[in-house]
Amino acid sequence: MLDPKTAWQSYAPSAENPWDRAKVGHLYRRAGFGATVAELALGAKDGHAKTLDRVLTGAPESEDFTRTSDFMASDRSMPPGAPQGRLSAWWLDRMLKTKHPLREKMALFWHNHFATSNAKVQNARFMLTQYRLIQSHALGSFARLLTLMGTDPAMLVWLDTNTSTKAAPNENYAREVMELFSLGVGNYTEADIREAARAFTGYEIKDGKGVLNRRQHDAGEKRVFGKTGKFTGEDVAGLCLNHGEGPRFIVRKLYKFLISDTDTPAANLIDPLAEQYRKSEFDTGKLVATMLRSNLFFSPASYRAKIKSPVEFAIGTVRALEGAAGTLPLAEALEGLGQVLFAPPSVKGWDGGESWLNAQTLLGRNNLALALTSTEDSRFGARCDPSQLAAKHDTKTDAKLVDFLLDLFLQGDAPEGARTRLLGYLKTAKDVKYPAYWSDDDVANHRTRAVAHLVLTLPEYQLN
Amino acid sequence: MTTRRDFLATSSLLGFGATVPAFLGRTAFAAPNADKAGAKDTVLVVVQLTGGNDGLNTVVPFTNADYYKLRPTIAIAKDLVKKLTDDVGLHPAMTALAKLYTDDSAACVVQGVGYPNPSQSHFRSMDVWHAASTAETLTAGWLGAALKKQPVPGFHLAGGNETSPLALTGAPVRVPSITSLDDFKLKTVSVTGADAAAQKNVITSAASIAGGSSGSQSLLDFVSRTQMNTYASSEKLASIGKNYTPKVPYPTSALANKLKLAAQLIDAGIGARLFYVSIDGFDTHAGQGGATGAHANLLTQVSEAISSFYRDMAGRGHGNRLCVMTFSEFGRRAYENGSKGTDHGAGAPMFLVGGNVKAGVVGEHPSLKGLKEGNLVHGTDFRQVYAAVLDKWLGVDSKAIVGDGFKAVDVFAK
Numbered sequence: 001m002l003d004p005k006t007a008w009q010s011y012a013p014s015a016e017n018p019w020d021r022a023k024v025g026h027l028y029r030r031a032g033f034g035a036t037v038a039e040l041a042l043g044a045k046d047g048h049a050k051t052l053d054r055v056l057t058g059a060p061e062s063e064d065f066t067r068t069s070d071f072m073a074s075d076r077s078m079p080p081g082a083p084q085g086r087l088s089a090w091w092l093d094r095m096l097k098t099k100h101p102l103r104e105k106m107a108l109f110w111h112n113h114f115a116t117s118n119a120k121v122q123n124a125r126f127m128l129t130q131y132r133l134i135q136s137h138a139l140g141s142f143a144r145l146l147t148l149m150g151t152d153p154a155m156l157v158w159l160d161t162n163t164s165t166k167a168a169p170n171e172n173y174a175r176e177v178m179e180l181f182s183l184g185v186g187n188y189t190e191a192d193i194r195e196a197a198r199a200f201t202g203y204e205i206k207d208g209k210g211v212l213n214r215r216q217h218d219a220g221e222k223r224v225f226g227k228t229g230k231f232t233g234e235d236v237a238g239l240c241l242n243h244g245e246g247p248r249f250i251v252r253k254l255y256k257f258l259i260s261d262t263d264t265p266a267a268n269l270i271d272p273l274a275e276q277y278r279k280s281e282f283d284t285g286k287l288v289a290t291m292l293r294s295n296l297f298f299s300p301a302s303y304r305a306k307i308k309s310p311v312e313f314a315i316g317t318v319r320a321l322e323g324a325a326g327t328l329p330l331a332e333a334l335e336g337l338g339q340v341l342f343a344p345p346s347v348k349g350w351d352g353g354e355s356w357l358n359a360q361t362l363l364g365r366n367n368l369a370l371a372l373t374s375t376e377d378s379r380f381g382a383r384c385d386p387s388q389l390a391a392k393h394d395t396k397t398d399a400k401l402v403d404f405l406l407d408l409f410l411q412g413d414a415p416e417g418a419r420t421r422l423l424g425y426l427k428t429a430k431d432v433k434y435p436a437y438w439s440d441d442d443v444a445n446h447r448t449r450a451v452a453h454l455v456l457t458l459p460e461y462q463l464n
Numbered sequence: 465m466t467t468r469r470d471f472l473a474t475s476s477l478l479g480f481g482a483t484v485p486a487f488l489g490r491t492a493f494a495a496p497n498a499d500k501a502g503a504k505d506t507v508l509v510v511v512q513l514t515g516g517n518d519g520l521n522t523v524v525p526f527t528n529a530d531y532y533k534l535r536p537t538i539a540i541a542k543d544l545v546k547k548l549t550d551d552v553g554l555h556p557a558m559t560a561l562a563k564l565y566t567d568d569s570a571a572c573v574v575q576g577v578g579y580p581n582p583s584q585s586h587f588r589s590m591d592v593w594h595a596a597s598t599a600e601t602l603t604a605g606w607l608g609a610a611l612k613k614q615p616v617p618g619f620h621l622a623g624g625n626e627t628s629p630l631a632l633t634g635a636p637v638r639v640p641s642i643t644s645l646d647d648f649k650l651k652t653v654s655v656t657g658a659d660a661a662a663q664k665n666v667i668t669s670a671a672s673i674a675g676g677s678s679g680s681q682s683l684l685d686f687v688s689r690t691q692m693n694t695y696a697s698s699e700k701l702a703s704i705g706k707n708y709t710p711k712v713p714y715p716t717s718a719l720a721n722k723l724k725l726a727a728q729l730i731d732a733g734i735g736a737r738l739f740y741v742s743i744d745g746f747d748t749h750a751g752q753g754g755a756t757g758a759h760a761n762l763l764t765q766v767s768e769a770i771s772s773f774y775r776d777m778a779g780r781g782h783g784n785r786l787c788v789m790t791f792s793e794f795g796r797r798a799y800e801n802g803s804k805g806t807d808h809g810a811g812a813p814m815f816l817v818g819g820n821v822k823a824g825v826v827g828e829h830p831s832l833k834g835l836k837e838g839n840l841v842h843g844t845d846f847r848q849v850y851a852a853v854l855d856k857w858l859g860v861d862s863k864a865i866v867g868d869g870f871k872a873v874d875v876f877a878k
Contacts, residue, residue: 159749160749160750160803160805163750163751163802163803163804163805164801164802164803165802165803166802167802168800168801168802168803169801169802170749170750170801170802170803170805170807171749171801171807171808172747172749172807175584175585175808179585179587185583185585185587185588190584190837193584201802261683262682262683304683304684305683306683307683307687336643336647338626338627345626345627345744346514346586346744347586348586348587350627351627354683354686355627355628356627357686357687357690358620358622358627358628358638358640358641358690358694359638359640359641359642359648359690359693359694359697359698360622360640360641360642360643360647360648361641362690362691362694363647363648363649363650363694363698364647366650366651366667367647367649367650367651370651370652370653374653376653377653415673415674417670417673418670418673421665421666421669421670422666424666425662425663425665425666428658428659428662429659429662432655432656432658432659433655433656434655435655446653446655449653450652450653450654450659450663453652453653453663454663454666454667454670457667457670458670458674459670459671459674459684459687459688459691460674460684462687463683463684463687
């Protein structure tokens with residue numbers, strides 16, 4: 001573990017810890033969904049400062065992207081009853097094509113934080129409204145985000161605030177706003193929840209917007225965190241934000257998201273960032289920038305210290321292959337891997353880390369990688385073909401092909417034994433009896449696709 | 465039916481050689497013969513009701529006037545209740561389970577189960593039940609600990625979005641999560657059998673030599689272990705016949721499908737003795753309904769799925785080997801809220817179903833007079849139920865797992 005004094009200072013390359021393709025790959029995986037060959041090369045050439053600026057700032061979306069995405073999210077394309085798959089596919093398409101991957105990545109962080117599921121909300125319009133709220137504040141003010149979330153229609157349905165009345169308050173939102181959205185368990189009492197629940201009474205949805213109905217709202221005095229007042233829901237959000245634990249809670253969660261699944265950072269590592277976050281009035285963009293620029297981020301403590309989420313696995317693979325994939329079937333495949341966008345398993349979101357991998361989801365990953373790299377599976381179209389990508393680069397010999405793929409997907413992070421086995425497969429695959437009608441190209445392409453699939457099943461590739 | 469011997473004869477599990485997890489190899493041979501009387505071959509199936517099942521509307525105190533006062537719109541009318549005793553009865557949606565109780569003497573209800581100072585956070589309370597502990601940091605599960613003592617094959621039968629439960633962590637080998645036998649296959653696109661074998665060989669052998677990354681070694685080890693275990697299990701299950709004809713029809717529900725898969729695995733004779741399944745949706749803060757409605761639908765699913773599963777197993781001679789145990793992270797508030805639902809509470813019933821379960825109602829129904837902040841106070845600690853299951857059913861010393869001072873409840877016939 002790094003010295004807490006220098007951990008958050010900006011990384012500068014050194015002889016022991018140089019800027020290289022592995023670091024470019026690391027940055028692109030965490031701040032987005034992985035790099036292409038060109039991005040790896042450009043990042044290595046430009047150096048750390050320029051690359052970090054590029055990743056943190058992002059580029060404006062193209063007009064075509066914005067128009068298409070907006071059209072796909074219009075009332076007509078996405079009516080309230082639109083199926084779950086269409087919602088997930090819509091976001092996956094954005095992740096694949098965006099020019100500002102960090103913003104979509106952070107939107108995913110907040111989606112996991114305010115984990116709201118269309119399984120209960122049953123209204124694609126509300127889900128899109130929440131997505132827009134989250135995405136527009138992804139790198140903005142968490143204080144605004146938390147406050148506005150209290151009247152977000154999807155959230156009002158998700159945690160039953162829309163049916164909570166003065167006569168009989170419902171505690172669902174009051175509990176989760178403290179336990180999961182701002183403070184964490186142990187930093188409030190059951191009495192705080194019961195009192196706060198009164199503040200969240202009377203909120204309703206009118207014309208697709210959350211509004212306060214004064215007649216159903218309990219306007220009386222409440223006592224929350226030892227403070228007394230005629231609090232509304234907005235006031236309770238403010239009380240949570242002013243609670244000492246708030247900034248720490250978010251910093252810890254972001255640490256897990258951006259830096260490491262495995263270590264539990266000590267207080268002296270978290271506190272300086274929590275203090276910065278509080279002082280900046282919860283400026284998430286600044287916090288993210290500090291983390292991504294830091295010595296800690298570019299240290300072994302962070303390197304491949306996360307398990308790829310299914311979305312990272314799928315989007316990263318398709319991006320690296322410079323292919324296109326139908327996002328509807330992709331969304332469907334991701335369900336088997338354990339991650340359906342707009343439908344997290346519970347209000348706690350996805351647990352992440354080791355919980356992403358079990359026997360079922362692991363086979364699901366292997367089999368999705370197979371479907372994406374082969375041309376036999378018609379689900380995704382044949383537009384994500386490793387042999388086409390390899391043909392654009394110097395991959396004439398088996399060794400060059402394997403090294404190209406290991407660099408693209410892993411920046412070389414595979415043991416020599418894996419490389420030997422991949423080469424061994426390519427050799428064996430030369431002697432296979434192929435159908436008589438296969439051309440030499442058919443055989444070469446089959447071998448390339450098969451070995452690309454094998455690279456994607458390596459244990460190292462499951463790490464982010 | 466595939467017998468264990470057939471399985472061993474045809475399985476290519478042995479082909480995994482050195483990479484086969486020791487536990488799988490060992491238990492395949494050690495699997496007790498189910499036909500032999502007296503063999504310790506009991507099966508435990510844990511059914512988790514996720515979200516906090518409303519115990520008060522599940523086992524209904526239909527003679528208690530307070531019950532009807534606390535729940536003006538969602539109470540179950542006395543004449544609809546499926547009576548178990550003179551004072552309590554099951555929700556009318558649980559007819560099938562009530563039949564197992566009255567006609568088959570194969571169901572047991574433990575009332576008012578909970579733990580001291582109950583947490584009303586779904587996640588914290590679920591962790592407490594999974595870890596069988598109220599310690600601040602909980603990292604290992606009670607079933608994982610049991611598997612450490614008694615390493616029998618187990619399965620988490622999962623739904624799409626489900627991750628492996630904390631209860632199973634700490635096992636010597638990660639318990640595989642599977643949704644269907646069909647999906648549980650390592651696929652390749654290959655021209656010939658030799659091509660396929662060559663590809664699979666790279667995949668399985670590369671898993672065993674992980675270590676090229678300069679990053680987190682512990683995480684990489686975890687991935688590699690999970691991969692090896694998965695590939696071995698996948699191979700193992702490939703030999704199980706896909707054509708399973710249940711002795712009784714199962715209802716159409718996700719839970720029933722999971723239990724049908726459990727039945728298939730039990731009947732395949734591969735020595736599997738532990739299953740974990742869950743059904744979500746019990747967090748009924750709003751519009752939960754009474755005799756019909758959202759909560760009733762959930763109870764119907766639970767009751768019918770478990771009943772069909774038991775009858776199917778009993779029809780195949782596994783009835784006396786089987787024990788199904790249900791639990792939920794907490795019960796719900798005694799009084800209903802303004803959304804015609806109930807908020808998080810405490811103290812709720814558990815069910816045990818099986819041929820060797822002692823039919824009856826165990827423990828007192830929690831008092832509706834002595835509520836604590838509107839919540840039922842538990843009379844039986846859930847670790848007393850775990851103790852019975854561990855000591856008397858799985859044959860594992862419960863003290864090492866749940867700790868001292870939890871007297872096993874009397875729920876098994878012998």
